[in-house]
Amino acid sequence: MAEAHFDRGDLPHDVKIDLTNCDREPIHIPGQIRAHGVLLALGASDLTVLQASDNTETYLGIPTLALLGRPLEALLSAENLAALHRSIREDHLENNPLYLFTGLVCGHGPFHAIGHVRAGLFLLELERVASELTQPDFYDMLKRSVARFQRATSVIDFCELVTEEVRRVSGYDRVMLYRFGRDWSGHVIAESMTKDKGLSPYLDLHYPASDIPSQARALFLLNTIRMLPDARYVRSQIIPEINPRTGQPLDMTFAFLRGTSQMYTEYLLNMGVNASLTIAITKDDRLWGLIACHHYSTRQIPYDVRTACEFLARVVSMQIADKQLHDESGYRARISEVHEGLVRSLAKHDDLADALVDCKPNLLELFDCGGAAVFSRGICHLVGKTPGEPALRALVEWLRQNRGIDVFATDCLPSLYPAADKFKDTASGILVLPLSKAHGDYILWMRPELLQTVRWAGDPSKPMEVGPMGDRLTPRKSFALWQDTVRGHCAAWLDLEMEAVRKLRVSMMDVLQHRGEALASVNLELSRSNAELDSFAYVASHDLKEPLRGIYNYANFLLVDCEEKFEPEDREKVETIVRLTKRMQALIDSLLHFSRLGRGPLDPEPVDLNVAVHDALESIDTRLRETGAQVSIPRLLPVVRADRVGLQEIFINLLSNALKYNDKANKLVEVGYLLRGEPGFPSRAQNSARCFYVKDNGIGIGPEYREEVFRIFRRLHQKSEYGGGTGAGLTIVRKVVQRHGGEVWCDSREGEGTTFYFTLEASE
Numbered sequence: 135m136a137e138a139h140f141d142r143g144d145l146p147h148d149v150k151i152d153l154t155n156c157d158r159e160p161i162h163i164p165g166q167i168r169a170h171g172v173l174l175a176l177g178a179s180d181l182t183v184l185q186a187s188d189n190t191e192t193y194l195g196i197p198t199l200a201l202l203g204r205p206l207e208a209l210l211s212a213e214n215l216a217a218l219h220r221s222i223r224e225d226h227l228e229n230n231p232l233y234l235f236t237g238l239v240c241g242h243g244p245f246h247a248i249g250h251v252r253a254g255l256f257l258l259e260l261e262r263v264a265s266e267l268t269q270p271d272f273y274d275m276l277k278r279s280v281a282r283f284q285r286a287t288s289v290i291d292f293c294e295l296v297t298e299e300v301r302r303v304s305g306y307d308r309v310m311l312y313r314f315g316r317d318w319s320g321h322v323i324a325e326s327m328t329k330d331k332g333l334s335p336y337l338d339l340h341y342p343a344s345d346i347p348s349q350a351r352a353l354f355l356l357n358t359i360r361m362l363p364d365a366r367y368v369r370s371q372i373i374p375e376i377n378p379r380t381g382q383p384l385d386m387t388f389a390f391l392r393g394t395s396q397m398y399t400e401y402l403l404n405m406g407v408n409a410s411l412t413i414a415i416t417k418d419d420r421l422w423g424l425i426a427c428h429h430y431s432t433r434q435i436p437y438d439v440r441t442a443c444e445f446l447a448r449v450v451s452m453q454i455a456d457k458q459l460h461d462e463s464g465y466r467a468r469i470s471e472v473h474e475g476l477v478r479s480l481a482k483h484d485d486l487a488d489a490l491v492d493c494k495p496n497l498l499e500l501f502d503c504g505g506a507a508v509f510s511r512g513i514c515h516l517v518g519k520t521p522g523e524p525a526l527r528a529l530v531e532w533l534r535q536n537r538g539i540d541v542f543a544t545d546c547l548p549s550l551y552p553a554a555d556k557f558k559d560t561a562s563g564i565l566v567l568p569l570s571k572a573h574g575d576y577i578l579w580m581r582p583e584l585l586q587t588v589r590w591a592g593d594p595s596k597p598m599e600v601g602p603m604g605d606r607l608t609p610r611k612s613f614a615l616w617q618d619t620v621r622g623h624c625a626a627w628l629d630l631e632m633e634a635v636r637k638l639r640v641s642m643m644d645v646l647q648h649r650g651e652a653l654a655s656v657n658l659e660l661s662r663s664n665a666e667l668d669s670f671a672y673v674a675s676h677d678l679k680e681p682l683r684g685i686y687n688y689a690n691f692l693l694v695d696c697e698e699k700f701e702p703e704d705r706e707k708v709e710t711i712v713r714l715t716k717r718m719q720a721l722i723d724s725l726l727h728f729s730r731l732g733r734g735p736l737d738p739e740p741v742d743l744n745v746a747v748h749d750a751l752e753s754i755d756t757r758l759r760e761t762g763a764q765v766s767i768p769r770l771l772p773v774v775r776a777d778r779v780g781l782q783e784i785f786i787n788l789l790s791n792a793l794k795y796n797d798k799a800n801k802l803v804e805v806g807y808l809l810r811g812e813p814g815f816p817s818r819a820q821n822s823a824r825c826f827y828v829k830d831n832g833i834g835i836g837p838e839y840r841e842e843v844f845r846i847f848r849r850l851h852q853k854s855e856y857g858g859g860t861g862a863g864l865t866i867v868r869k870v871v872q873r874h875g876g877e878v879w880c881d882s883r884e885g886e887g888t889t890f891y892f893t894l895e896a897s898e
């Protein structure tokens with residue numbers, strides 16, 4: 135994997151490997167270097183050798199101990215020494231390794247000499263010049279790479295190009311680009327590899343954050359490129375281990391030759407990799423990713439090729455922000471387009487679910503997510519892949535109890551709400567927009583478990599190959615470890631998604647406020663015209679009564695006085711006048727009664743419903759006895775605050791209807807109530823704590839008439855059928871219920887019976 139993996143200095147074999155403990159390893163002072171060069175630590179002021187790697191005899195022909203205490207000028211040619219002094223004078227070498235010269239040292243080499251100053255010491259690194267020839271058209275090559283980068287529009291396209299270009303420039307067999315997640319776990323997002331070695335892809339491989347411990351990441355920020363030409367290299371110790379001037383082990387934070395950990399090389403060897411090059415990509419001074427190059431034989435690339443790769447990585451670091459912004463702005467644009475669509479639908483539709491779920495675009499399209507749900511007025515609407523409704527209802531109840539009204543997101547729901555473990559396939563994470571805690575109105579977006587969406591190109595069915603160094607450090611183990619850490623997690627919700635949800639809430643409130651204002655003015659208008667209508671109905675019915683009584687009386691006089699003069703058909707006509715005026719009288723009485731209901735003030739007081747029902751039954755006693763109906767009250771009714779006369783009106787009408795519209799020999803009526811949360815509690819009553827009902831086993835009401843029956847003078851039968859009536863009873867019931875702030879409706883099965891439900895919210 136990347137060089138930083140397990141970069142924690144040599145460990146004896148018997149030390150238990152626990153990657154999560156790596157964070158404390160002092161990897162900047164490993165006490166050893168990679169053997170493809172020589173490191174000399176000199177006093178920064180006098181340039182005397184204070185420490186050296188123990189391979190100087192091989193490279194420079196002088197045993198290490200013999201080098202200690204020698205001045206640098208004894209080792210370099212006058213020309214190279216001059217170049218070095220110039221650099222010390224003119225360049226900024228503090229914590230900044232720079233190329234000094236290429237030439238012989240102690241008559242051996244040639245070497246590339248790279249130097250930097252750290253903690254009062256001058257670190258000179260000598261790297262043997264590789265035999266491979268430098269690309270002659272190097273500048274051209276880089277220019278072409280950079281030009282190609284500019285054409286890429288998305289981060290992924292861009293990263294793919296980067297891996298291709300780095301491979302072209304460096305010649306490694308495989309080049310991968312890892313991207314760090316928020317939790318520092320990694321993900322291979324692009325890969326380029328040679329076709330002719332039958333390599334299996336590592337694309338989409340994930341590994342846990344512990345694979346690259348925090349101090350290794352910190353080092354990568356400072357020292358952005360590391361090369362390991364031979365994973366089987368012999369380590370060279372720094373002699374002496376403690377610097378005689380500083381009294382400290384040598385700090386190799388910026389040293390190019392700094393030794394790697396044994397675990398890292400073990401990891402490489404297990405993959406069959408013999409050489410590697412790792413380059414850091416940074417964004418806003420933070421490690422964004424790594425370019426990791428692998429080679430399946432030993433490989434040392436020349437200094438200038440390496441510098442070219444480093445240059446490419448710098449270009450990548452500079453451009454990545456741009457590409458990411460581009461990706462993000464694409465997503466942002468989509469979100470805002472869907473947002474506008476949703477707001478348009480919200481303005482058009484009264485029902486939330488109609489607007490957000492059934493219209494195009496819908497909630498699901500707003501974000502990259504698996505499913506969404508709207509809870510509104512007790513009804514649940516689902517779209518996409520979601521857990522079942524009962525599970526979601528329980529989740530919403532939990533949200534009601536445990537969360538505030540702020541937008542809330544989690545990418546690991548089971549850790550907060552263990553019951554979510556059962557549906558983590560569809561909702562390991564949720565983004566929640568609470569609309570009304572009191573009514574349980576919520577909008578939820580859901581994301582599936584990350585593992586469900588993850589794919590690793592490495593063939594999981596292939597038998598596990600144990601590397602030469604055992605099986606403990608392999609990509610597959612890393613992948614498995616990462617899988618363990620992300621179980622029950624979904625892809626993280628982005629800040630821009632949270633922002634979008636807040637914006638949606640504001641837009642929804644705007645729409646609702648707008649609608650509320652429109653409604654308020656319509657209501658005002660309506661109540662004004664209602665009041666007018668009421669007084670008109672009152673005046674009209676009151677004033678009509680007199681002339682009607684006159685017609686009735688005179689028609690009766692005619693019948694008596696002219697009895698002998700009338701032909702039989704004339705008599706029938708006058709009798710019809712009498713009958714019709716009687717009926718008209720009844721209609722006017724109902725109208726008058728109805729209009730009185732709307733006019734007077736309500737007089738709320740505590741009313742025991744048991745008494746109210748009892749009184750109502752008493753006043754319809756005759757019908758009760760005639761029909762032989764059985765009226766049951768399954769449990770004691772509560773005391774409510776309501777207008778006593780109004781309540782009486784409700785029960786008399788509902789009970790007498792229940793008896794009238796009943797053709798069964800055994801007529802049954804039930805009066806009762808349900809509390810919210812109890813089984814059978816109607817969803818339409820969701821806004822109320824209690825819902826009352828009068829249920830019969832009568833003739834039933836067809837679905838198309840269930841609203842109609844509340845219209846004044848609307849009867850579903852002939853005038854004389856089912857005991858007759860004016861068709862005003864239910865209109866009166868509705869009026870009284872509404873004046874109490876409640877609602878009345880019915881539910882029915884034709885031929886089997888009807889249940890009238892009502893609530894009395896405002897009065898309670």
Ligand code: ATP
Pocket residue numbers: 724787791792795830832833834835843844848849850851858859860861862863864865888
């Ligand atoms: P009144 O003004 O005397 O009450 P009504 O009973 O005809 O006359 P409503 O009580 O308003 O008027 O009822 C309207 C119509 O609804 C009835 O004519 C009947 O057709 C139907 N209806 C009412 N209650 C029931 C019921 N429990 N079962 C079946 N049909 C019913």
Ligand code: MG
Pocket residue numbers: 787790791859863864
């Ligand atoms: Mg009636």
